Amino acid sequence: MGLRRAPVQRRSRERVQRILDAASELIVEDGVIALGTRTIAERAEVPVASLYQYFADKDEILLALVERDTAEMDAAVAEAVGALETISVRSIVTATMRAFVTIYHHRPAFVVIWWRGRTNPSVYDFCRAHNKRVAGDLLAFAEDAGLVRPGTDPQIVELAVEVGDRVFQLAFERDLRGDQRIIVEGIELVTGYLERHATSAGITAIPRPGTDDPA
Amino acid sequence: MGLRRAPVQRRSRERVQRILDAASELIVEDGVIALGTRTIAERAEVPVASLYQYFADKDEILLALVERDTAEMDAAVAEAVGALETISVRSIVTATMRAFVTIYHHRPAFVVIWWRGRTNPSVYDFCRAHNKRVAGDLLAFAEDAGLVRPGTDPQIVELAVEVGDRVFQLAFERDLRGDQRIIVEGIELVTGYLERHATSAGITAIPRPGTDDPA
Amino acid sequence: MGLRRAPVQRRSRERVQRILDAASELIVEDGVIALGTRTIAERAEVPVASLYQYFADKDEILLALVERDTAEMDAAVAEAVGALETISVRSIVTATMRAFVTIYHHRPAFVVIWWRGRTNPSVYDFCRAHNKRVAGDLLAFAEDAGLVRPGTDPQIVELAVEVGDRVFQLAFERDLRGDQRIIVEGIELVTGYLERHATSAGITAIPRPGTDDPA
Amino acid sequence: MGLRRAPVQRRSRERVQRILDAASELIVEDGVIALGTRTIAERAEVPVASLYQYFADKDEILLALVERDTAEMDAAVAEAVGALETISVRSIVTATMRAFVTIYHHRPAFVVIWWRGRTNPSVYDFCRAHNKRVAGDLLAFAEDAGLVRPGTDPQIVELAVEVGDRVFQLAFERDLRGDQRIIVEGIELVTGYLERHATSAGITAIPRPGTDDPA
DNA sequence: AATGAATGAGGATTCATTCAT
DNA sequence: TATGAATGAATCCTCATTCAT
Numbered sequence: 054m055g056l057r058r059a060p061v062q063r064r065s066r067e068r069v070q071r072i073l074d075a076a077s078e079l080i081v082e083d084g085v086i087a088l089g090t091r092t093i094a095e096r097a098e099v100p101v102a103s104l105y106q107y108f109a110d111k112d113e114i115l116l117a118l119v120e121r122d123t124a125e126m127d128a129a130v131a132e133a134v135g136a137l138e139t140i141s142v143r144s145i146v147t148a149t150m151r152a153f154v155t156i157y158h159h160r161p162a163f164v165v166i167w168w169r170g171r172t173n174p175s176v177y178d179f180c181r182a183h184n185k186r187v188a189g190d191l192l193a194f195a196e197d198a199g200l201v202r203p204g205t206d207p208q209i210v211e212l213a214v215e216v217g218d219r220v221f222q223l224a225f226e227r228d229l230r231g232d233q234r235i236i237v238e239g240i241e242l243v244t245g246y247l248e249r250h251a252t253s254a255g256i257t258a259i260p261r262p263g264t265d266d267p268a
Numbered sequence: 269m270g271l272r273r274a275p276v277q278r279r280s281r282e283r284v285q286r287i288l289d290a291a292s293e294l295i296v297e298d299g300v301i302a303l304g305t306r307t308i309a310e311r312a313e314v315p316v317a318s319l320y321q322y323f324a325d326k327d328e329i330l331l332a333l334v335e336r337d338t339a340e341m342d343a344a345v346a347e348a349v350g351a352l353e354t355i356s357v358r359s360i361v362t363a364t365m366r367a368f369v370t371i372y373h374h375r376p377a378f379v380v381i382w383w384r385g386r387t388n389p390s391v392y393d394f395c396r397a398h399n400k401r402v403a404g405d406l407l408a409f410a411e412d413a414g415l416v417r418p419g420t421d422p423q424i425v426e427l428a429v430e431v432g433d434r435v436f437q438l439a440f441e442r443d444l445r446g447d448q449r450i451i452v453e454g455i456e457l458v459t460g461y462l463e464r465h466a467t468s469a470g471i472t473a474i475p476r477p478g479t480d481d482p483a
Numbered sequence: 484m485g486l487r488r489a490p491v492q493r494r495s496r497e498r499v500q501r502i503l504d505a506a507s508e509l510i511v512e513d514g515v516i517a518l519g520t521r522t523i524a525e526r527a528e529v530p531v532a533s534l535y536q537y538f539a540d541k542d543e544i545l546l547a548l549v550e551r552d553t554a555e556m557d558a559a560v561a562e563a564v565g566a567l568e569t570i571s572v573r574s575i576v577t578a579t580m581r582a583f584v585t586i587y588h589h590r591p592a593f594v595v596i597w598w599r600g601r602t603n604p605s606v607y608d609f610c611r612a613h614n615k616r617v618a619g620d621l622l623a624f625a626e627d628a629g630l631v632r633p634g635t636d637p638q639i640v641e642l643a644v645e646v647g648d649r650v651f652q653l654a655f656e657r658d659l660r661g662d663q664r665i666i667v668e669g670i671e672l673v674t675g676y677l678e679r680h681a682t683s684a685g686i687t688a689i690p691r692p693g694t695d696d697p698a
Numbered sequence: 699m700g701l702r703r704a705p706v707q708r709r710s711r712e713r714v715q716r717i718l719d720a721a722s723e724l725i726v727e728d729g730v731i732a733l734g735t736r737t738i739a740e741r742a743e744v745p746v747a748s749l750y751q752y753f754a755d756k757d758e759i760l761l762a763l764v765e766r767d768t769a770e771m772d773a774a775v776a777e778a779v780g781a782l783e784t785i786s787v788r789s790i791v792t793a794t795m796r797a798f799v800t801i802y803h804h805r806p807a808f809v810v811i812w813w814r815g816r817t818n819p820s821v822y823d824f825c826r827a828h829n830k831r832v833a834g835d836l837l838a839f840a841e842d843a844g845l846v847r848p849g850t851d852p853q854i855v856e857l858a859v860e861v862g863d864r865v866f867q868l869a870f871e872r873d874l875r876g877d878q879r880i881i882v883e884g885i886e887l888v889t890g891y892l893e894r895h896a897t898s899a900g901i902t903a904i905p906r907p908g909t910d911d912p913a
Numbered sequence: 914a915a916t917g918a919a920t921g922a923g924g925a926t927t928c929a930t931t932c933a934t
Numbered sequence: 935t936a937t938g939a940a941t942g943a944a945t946c947c948t949c950a951t952t953c954a955t
Contacts, residue, residue: 101926111925223426749947
């Protein structure tokens with residue numbers, strides 16, 4: 054009982070996913086600009102008209118795609134940071150950036166969407182907002198833990214996040230697995246910059262909060 | 269003799285410039301994606317078909333535009349760096365980035381083309397190549413002057429240039445005059461990163477070569 | 484007994500009315516061409532698919548609407564004519580046309596549907612048939628009362644009705660309340676025409692039949 | 699010389715005519731609503747895109763069609779009225795309406811466009827404006843000739859023209875050759891109405907102006 | 914060299930209707 | 935009976951490019 058209508062629901066969800074996957078693949082293959090409703094529909098084996106059952110217009114498809122991936126990324130980052138034994142500016146930056154790398158390996162489409170896709174205004178806005186939020190979260194976390202000086206300008210962390218974003222763009226554009234040299238350098242770059250605004254604890258590291266008490 | 273055909277040549281050159289100017293204006297107004305042959309032709313007061321007299325296709329117009337702008341930017345950077353009293357990683361980075369800012373003020377079109385325009389594959393490639401060349405030139409200059417350790421990986425400077433590029437993107441996207449706070453921070457960021465690879469001379473600065481001896 | 488299913492029936496009837504009302508409103512607002520199933524359904528707060536429970540297709544909705552309105556109009560005309568103290572070509576024409584005006588004031592939707600709606604073939608046919616019937620009824624009534632010469636060609640009255648129809652179209656198209664000058668002139672026009680075929684009684688008027696004898 | 703470029707021009711004109719003819723035929727066959735760019739292009743044996751070489755949009759095609767026919771009608775009416783031996787309200791109305799009939803025979807498409815086509819707002823407006831102009835011209839002519847009382851309300855003639863319009867609609871809708879009975883009656887109707895506003899000369903007729911002097 | 918005219922290919926979106934449930 | 939979901943067919947229009955002159 055209550056499950057009676059599940060099949061329909063499930064079918065819809067599957068189709069939405071198929072559409073998103075199709076869009077994703079096509080973007081990787083031909084770029085965001087070339088993305089068209091007809092092509093998406095063909096690839097997803099869905100009538101063009103059906104796209105409009107699930108999405109208001111083309112933009113919304115792209116946006117949904119980015120949102121889907123974003124959620125996955127946020128979760129991965131949160132997990133990586135949460136798992137740190139000791140925290141410092143360096144360890145957080147490293148964990149965060151490594152988490153992104155892992156995701157990019159997992160979802161190559163994302164690499165393209167995340168950068169090329171920003172042509173699209175709504176995607177662009179969404180990504181910027183997301184970066185801002187990521188920056189805000191990181192700053193809050195770092196301030197709470199006493200890693201950065203209180204009152205640190207949020208714009209500084211935003212700049213760091215955006216710059217990290219570009220590092221990935223560079224690392225992945227030539228090589229879908231990500232150029233390790235660039236990534237390592239990028240981590241140095243971002244870490245070095247943020248340490249300028251760190252407390253000494255932020256530089257030398259402290260144990261993970263909520264971990265030190267068993268004593 | 270031989271001058272008989274000059275007028276035609278001159279007229280062509282004028283038209284090419286008019287076309288480039290038109291494209292430039294339109295990009296600033298409506299973005300790269302909205303740029304169309306008809307619109308360019310109208311603005312340039314040239315028949316659409318005539319565009320194809322001077323350019324193989326639409327992409328080439330964009331590319332020519334970027335090349336033209338690039339040349340201007342390179343000259344400005346070279347001049348700024350050449351005018352430095354003392355040279356150091358910091359002074360070079362500052363001079364370079366300030367030169368860019370000046371250009372952007374002077375030519376708002378660059379701002380849009382340089383970033384939004386990278387949607388276009390050939391423009392994208394050109395910009396990347398240009399950044400690479402700028403990085404190469406800077407590295408050569410710095411190595412010659414003994415500011416960085418010999419054998420420094422070119423990729424490091426490239427990364428710095430690309431990151432600087434993103435700083436500008438951030439600084440200018442919200443504000444066509446460029447957000448000063450972001451620019452200042454960006455200069456810090458890039459300088460800080462490059463100083464990791466600098467010699468002590470690169471950090472403390474030396475007089476401009478070929479300037480100190482005449483005494 | 485037998486009443487068990489009444490609620491359903493009643494609900495259906497209500498829904499049919501709601502659909503018709505919705506269509507009516509939408510036509511007045513946006514015209515017949517813009518009328519769509521989705522819009523009707525939304526306005527009527529009924530699922531689109533349910534429209535097809537009560538109507539075979541979109542045309543039928545329109546047709547049902549016109550039929551409903553027509554019935555109301557006929558009743559009004561019959562009442563107006565029936566209430567005349569003295570009857571003559573002039574008094575009948577006047578009463579009839581005034582009755583229409585009253586209805587149009589009462590139901591602005593008619594105005595739009597009645598003319599713009601005739602785009603639709605079935606509506607068009609229905610209106611023509613209706614005009615024909617109105618003409619037939621009027622002629623029968625006038626002949627019975629001895630207002631027109633026996634054997635008067637029905638086409639003549641039809642022409643008069645159609646022309647009256649156009650007068651209204653003209654009077655109402657600029658002004659949803661109806662341009663009084665045009666209406667007055669239209670009554671003259673139609674009366675004048677019909678009097679050509681009238682008996683002298685038809686011109687000078689006679690008391691309402693079945694009203695004069697009780698004495 | 700000077701004719702060198704004629705072929706291109708001529709070809710264009712031919713194509714425009716072909717497009718108009720195609721549209722015309724299709725309207726007669728399927729009505730104005732069904733008229734689509736694809737269909738027109740197919741029938742005219744012209745690529746769809748070419749329609750937009752000659753017309754800004756679909757509406758403009760319809761409008762051009764109506765304008766073309768209108769010009770023809772105006773000429774015919776002017777000629778017919780100009781050829782009258784004696785002029786009176788009756789002779790003018792008759793000549794005018796007969797001229798219309800002739801045109802309708804000549805161009806059956808017109809019959810459909812003229813009425814069904816009025817669904818289209820620009821066509822509708824054009825027709826109304828045209829009717830108004832026709833009415834204005836007739837009134838001016840009649841006043842000059844002393845057929846109607848000076849200061850006659852233009853709305854009266856407009857009403858007459860519109861009503862005449864409806865007479866044709868009626869006469870032609872069942873029968874593409876035009877129902878003669880209805881036309882004759884219609885002429886009576888319009889004449890009768892206008893004579894109410896005529897001078898006695900307008901009723902009894904006068905010789906054509908500029909014809910009586912040879913004496 | 915210059916250009917008006919022509920066009921194939923494709924763009925996103927809407928719509929009335931049907932069907933499985 | 936009622937309906938959410940699905941869809942084939944069609945809509946108008948734009949664009950970069952080519953060709954005949």
